[in-house]
Each structure stands twice: as structure tokens, then as C-alpha cells.
Amino acid sequence: MSSISFPSEQPVPSNHEQSFYSSPFEGNASFQMNPLSSHPPRTHRVSAVSSSSAVHVYDTQSIYGHEEKTVTVENEKEETDEVDVEEEQVSKPALVHISREEVWRELFLTSNGRDKGFKLIQYSIRLYLLFHTSISSSRLLRQPTRTLWEAELVKRLRSTYSGLSFTRKLLLLFNWLGPLTEIKAQQSVPYSTEVSAEKSRKIPRPFLHTLLYAPPPVLLELVNALADDAATLSLLGLFGKKFGDRADRFSDWCWFISTLVGLVENGVERQMIGNLQHDVETRLYSESMTGATSKSRPKSTKTDEKELTRLRKQDYWLQISRAKLVMDLIFVSYELFRIQRFKEPVKTFTGLIAAILSSYKLYHGQYNVLLKKSL
DSSP, X not given: OOOOOOTTTOOSOOHHHHTTSOOTTOTTOOOOOOTTSSSOOOOOOOOHHHHHHHHHHHHHHHHHHHHHHHHHHHHHHHHHHHHHHHHHHHHHHHHSOOOHHHHHHHHTTSHHHHHHHHHHHHXXXXXXXXXXXXXXXXXXXXOSSOOHHHHHHHHHHHHHHHHHHHHHHHHTTTTTHHHHHHXXXXXXXXXXXXXOXXXXXXXXXXXXXXXXXXXXXXXXXXXXXXXXXHHHHHHTTSSOHHHHHHHHHHHHHHHHHXXXXXXXXXXXXXXXHHHHHHHHHXXXXXXXXXXXXXXXXXXXXXXXXXXXXHHHHHHHHHHHHHHHHHHHHHHHHHHHTTOOTTHHHHHHHHHHHHHHHHHHHHHHHHHHHHHHHHO
16 A cells, blocks of 8 residues: 655655665655555656756856846947947048148148148248358358359249238238127127017117227227228328338237237136046046046046046147247237347247247148038
8 A cells, every 4th residue: 555655744764765765964865665566666757847947047147147248238338339430530630631731732722721831931931031140140150252043032932921911911810800799799789688489679879889898809809900901092092101111000009919918818828727637637537546447437537537538639729829829929029119129030039930820720720620620
């Protein structure tokens, strides 16, 4: 007769029973048939539920570990893709080839570009004439006799220098239209702070009122351009020579004051950028002390690095502008206060350096314009 035995109900089994019954401490043994019964013994089979659950638990642990790695890899891949896109945006302009001829061609289409090109040629000629005069007047280096072609060359170069100076003045005619447009843009203002729901009512203010309330640098630029045009028209014969000399001197005073104002604005901007740069560098230093690697850096660190690069470039161009303003200040001071000591070499070198710096800034700006068009 078959009997059913449960591990929890068994007493201490004997040696004979241990051969037929499973150990009470086996967790997977539920019951066993008596082999002496008339029924054939059943082979031990693990239930489908227990086997599936065991496999499920094993696979679940492996899957969770694999999913954690997958998520990490996917996050790293997303960050890598973002960096790759940013690096492509940075390195993409390097793939675009823009020749120097294209930049100069676009520059010479404008009056400002022609003015800078002629200024470079003009002061290069003046520098050559300065060295030629110094050598010819030296007792050690001067030749006993001057050849005819040398005298003719010096004469032609002096004429070319004078002609380029007059041509540049003609190119700068009607430069007062720029500041006048800025002043006219401020002439129409809202009637009051209470703007209607449909649209704001605007009334034009008198031009004299707008002119008086214009920013001082813009107003100074307008007066300077008008004085330059009056002096140029005097050279053309439209006005008298005495009026032209007064207009030229008044223009020099406007140039002197506007240069001082530009230096003050440049110093204020550099101070603001220096403070911002210091704040960004402080944040980057604090984040670097946390021990973050290149892959675990937060996005704010990459943003700060880009901001620091932008601020450094901006500070670099402000330094270029300051150097150009200093050269202009020295040049106009010699012209305005009629300083005679070292007049020719100082005006030659400051004029040439100012021409190089201004041309460099204009060239870089035109290069960026062409670069944006090509992207």
C-alpha cells in the first residue's frame, strides 16, 4: 500500500528509510512513492513552475546588470554624440576653404575696405620715403651723387602718397549718414507706457529734440563726419581755403575726443569681461577639484569652457581695438597740438600700425561673413 510522507512530519529516519526517502532538508523534494508498492515508482521531476522561476531569477539578475551597463553606455553615447556634434560644428568651418583673394574682393566692394587698402599702401610708401630720406641725409650712407632715376622715383612716390591721401578723403564722404540713421531710428517712440492691446501708438518727436537726446558718441561721430566732408569739399574748391583749414582742425578735435571716449569704453568693457572670465575660471577650478574625469564632466563644465573661450577671444579683439585707438591718439595729438619733435617718424609708424590693425579687424570680420554664408 502506498504511503505519503512529508518531511515536516517525519521523525528521525533510520538507515533503511534513508535509502528510500529524501532528506528532510532538501527544499525541492515534495513527496516520494513507496517503491515496494504495486504502483511503479515515479521519477523525480522538477516542476515547470519552479524551474521557470529559477531560470527567471537567474536571468533577471543578469538582465539587470546588463541593463545598467546598457543605460550607462547609452548615456555616454548620447554625451559623446553631443560632443561630436559640437566638435563637428567647430571643425566644420576648418573644412570650408576661403581664399584671401575672395576676402579682399569682398572688402574692396565697400568704401571702408578700399580706404583701408589705400591706407596700407599710403603709409608703406611714407615709410619707404622716411628711410630713403634718412639714408640720403646720413653722412656715412649717402652716395656722393644721386642718380636721375632715383630722384624721379622719389618724386613719383611723393605724388602717389598725396594722391592716395586725397582719394581716401573722397571715399569717406557722406560717412555722416551712418550716425544720422541711428539718430533717426530713435525719433519715433511709444506715446506712453500704457500700450493698447491692438498696437502701440507712436508719435514722431522733433528732430532737434532727438538730436539733443542722442548718445554722445553717436552725436560726436556725426559732427566729426560733417567736419571731414567740409574739409574735403574745401580741397575740391567748393569752399575757401580758410574755411577748409578751420573745418579740418575742428575735425581733428572731434577725432581726439572720440578717441578718448573710445579708450574709456574699451577699458570698461575689458574690465567687465575680466570679471566674467574670473567667475568662469573660478567655477572651472571648483569643478576640477571634485575629481571628475573627462567622461564624467557635467554639461555645465563644457558650457563654461565654451564661455571662457568666447570671453578670451572677445578680450583679444578689445586689445586690438585699444592698440589701434592708442595709435590714433598719438597721431592726432601730433597733428592737433603741432608737435614737431620726431613728427615724421612718429606719424609714419603710428599711421602704419593703425592701418594694419584696422585692416586686420576688417579682414577678420569679412572672413566671418563669408564663412557664415558658406555654411
